[in-house]
Amino acid sequence: MDETVAEFIKRTILKIPLNELTTILKAWDFLSENQLQTVNFRQRKESVVQHLIHLCEEKRASLNDAALLDIIYTQFHQHQKVWDVFQMSKGPGEDVDLFDMKQFKNSFKKILQRALKNVTVSFRETEENAVWIRIAWGTQYTKPNQYKPTYVVYYSQTPYAFKSSSTLRRNTPLLGQALTIASKHHQIVKMDLRSRYLDSLKAIVFKQYNQTFETHNSTTPLQERSLGLDINMDSRIIHENIVEKERVQRITQETFGDYPQPQLEFAQYKLETKFKSDLNGSILAEREEPLRCLIKFSSPHLLEALKSLAPAGIADAPLSPLLTCIPNKRKNYFKIRDK
Amino acid sequence: MEQANPLRPDGESKGGVLAHLERLENQMSRSRKQSEEPQSVQAQERVLGTKIQKLRHLRDDLKAAVRHRRGSVKACIANVEPNRTVEVNEQEALEEKLENVKAVLQAYHFTGLSGKLTSRGVCVCINTAFEGNLLDSYFVDLVIQKPLRIHHHSVPVFIPLEEIAAKYLQTNIQHFLFSLCEYLNAYSGRKYQADRLQSDFAALLTGPLQRNPLCNLLSFTYKLDPGGQSFPFCARLLYKDLTATLPTDVTVTCQGGEALSTSWEEQRASHETLFCTKPLHQVFASFARREKLDMSLVS
Numbered sequence: 143m144d145e146t147v148a149e150f151i152k153r154t155i156l157k158i159p160l161n162e163l164t165t166i167l168k169a170w171d172f173l174s175e176n177q178l179q180t181v182n183f184r185q186r187k188e189s190v191v192q193h194l195i196h197l198c199e200e201k202r203a204s205l206n207d208a209a210l211l212d213i214i215y216t217q218f219h220q221h222q223k224v225w226d227v228f229q230m231s232k233g234p235g236e237d238v239d240l241f242d243m244k245q246f247k248n249s250f251k252k253i254l255q256r257a258l259k260n261v262t263v264s265f266r267e268t269e270e271n272a273v274w275i276r277i278a279w280g281t282q283y284t285k286p287n288q289y290k291p292t293y294v295v296y297y298s299q300t301p302y303a304f305k306s307s308s309t310l311r312r313n314t315p316l317l318g319q320a321l322t323i324a325s326k327h328h329q330i331v332k333m334d335l336r337s338r339y340l341d342s343l344k345a346i347v348f349k350q351y352n353q354t355f356e357t358h359n360s361t362t363p364l365q366e367r368s369l370g371l372d373i374n375m376d377s378r379i380i381h382e383n384i385v386e387k388e389r390v391q392r393i394t395q396e397t398f399g400d401y402p403q404p405q406l407e408f409a410q411y412k413l414e415t416k417f418k419s420d421l422n423g424s425i426l427a428e429r430e431e432p433l434r435c436l437i438k439f440s441s442p443h444l445l446e447a448l449k450s451l452a453p454a455g456i457a458d459a460p461l462s463p464l465l466t467c468i469p470n471k472r473k474n475y476f477k478i479r480d481k
Numbered sequence: 482m483e484q485a486n487p488l489r490p491d492g493e494s495k496g497g498v499l500a501h502l503e504r505l506e507n508q509m510s511r512s513r514k515q516s517e518e519p520q521s522v523q524a525q526e527r528v529l530g531t532k533i534q535k536l537r538h539l540r541d542d543l544k545a546a547v548r549h550r551r552g553s554v555k556a557c558i559a560n561v562e563p564n565r566t567v568e569v570n571e572q573e574a575l576e577e578k579l580e581n582v583k584a585v586l587q588a589y590h591f592t593g594l595s596g597k598l599t600s601r602g603v604c605v606c607i608n609t610a611f612e613g614n615l616l617d618s619y620f621v622d623l624v625i626q627k628p629l630r631i632h633h634h635s636v637p638v639f640i641p642l643e644e645i646a647a648k649y650l651q652t653n654i655q656h657f658l659f660s661l662c663e664y665l666n667a668y669s670g671r672k673y674q675a676d677r678l679q680s681d682f683a684a685l686l687t688g689p690l691q692r693n694p695l696c697n698l699l700s701f702t703y704k705l706d707p708g709g710q711s712f713p714f715c716a717r718l719l720y721k722d723l724t725a726t727l728p729t730d731v732t733v734t735c736q737g738g739e740a741l742s743t744s745w746e747e748q749r750a751s752h753e754t755l756f757c758t759k760p761l762h763q764v765f766a767s768f769a770r771r772e773k774l775d776m777s778l779v780s
Contacts, residue, residue, distance in 0.1 A: 238721050239639075241693040242700070271639075271694040299639040299694045352633040355620040356597050356604045358586040 209264035223306040230327035250324035334475035342404035403445035609669035670726035671696035677762035
């Protein structure tokens, strides 16, 4: 086994927390059951890793096997990366998409290898019709850097792909080209949507975040929901603003629905608007040029936070459509200009 | 015995006369009393008798009144009871009606297209089926506004919902729904065939089934006699018509590669025709039956 491969596998296994180790190794399916049984996972981590490397050497792990382990690790730790969303489009009057996974993989790999001699491309298919692609980039003269790969998750027969944000921006156009041509599209565009939570991005992009539907079979009518006010409260207590509270609750429910919100960490608004002021003769008001300003809202769970603003009394209901349109418009980066 | 002599000397005669008068008076009052007593008694008797009669009368009246009242109460009860049973019957009838309606609404699922009114429009439910098997359901929640728009839905991403909506939603909603039903039913049917092939006929496949999300490109290798010496066949099925459950293009090749004997060539060509005309799992079912038949002939 190549030293670089051994080192690569070692560093990957070292990243894996001990409690996940057996699960990930089983998903990797490279070491056999018998081999895994010989390992004492209760030892110190360094000893476990040594033993595993030894077993990998026995089985002559290749770079591909190591790359596959890296993909699996990343699949288990998706939140460690920030994901961008790309949308592809076909020309008008295109034929029906007869997606062939083998053809796609071959085509994708060939395009990259033709452009850059040194590149490692690995694939792993998942059950939700997605293929995870790992690309380690080299140049014409240098070997691929296995420690700074780019991941692409492509959902076949859809125009959408998710790419892990990386600092190596120069390869993005080539990657886009490879993806577009291999999937038989014409164009690729980056959407103004970014998050660490791949599942939430998928829910937003595929418009699958609201999956509650009214049917005749549902036993609990959708109208039945607690207004958030404690109905078991003492009847001697009267809410002063109950009418207002109910109005706010109703508007919040209409805007955000009853379903769990997809998880985003921020929303960014770039304003390029002229200064508007009530005071005449203000210096800023006389400027012809628009002011540029950046507003960023951050939260561990932005949409749930926005949903709770009006009921908590911090903001008026209805909220600004700029905030509530995020999942619907599938963007959390906005550029606002004067019309 | 001294004879009462009225002519007796005065003293003796006065005593005699006055006493005599007194005696006569007493006699009279006594006899009057005696004659009066039975009279008063009689009167009293008469009085009491009338009283008794009155009381008896009253008693009879009251008895009659009680009887009458009892009778009328009974009549009332008799009247009321038939009313109550009518109410119970009505309630049962209503419950039965409700169950019927619920059953009818559920039965709408079997028509493939049903809906429920919502506060903003209608939630349409498309129930797909293939060969009499009820498969997945998909929902489209429509907002009835101008323009008509889709609020949210559970249609898979690879079904061209936006295209169909762009063509028909605003102009002809029936066409929109039927077109969407077509696509979804065809997709469900193709998926069902591929799933059945993978689950029921894995023994005849020599490698994994290659499929894509829309199940419109299937590629697999199979052998008619799993343990035997024959060459496996490679089949590639293309479904270019997304509203159909049968392939538009079928290529069957033999992995042997070299020129095949005529019998193999015939088989290959017949398989191609079979895949074009019959659902995938049925073709494999016929392969399995033939295999069983062959086996039974051999043994």
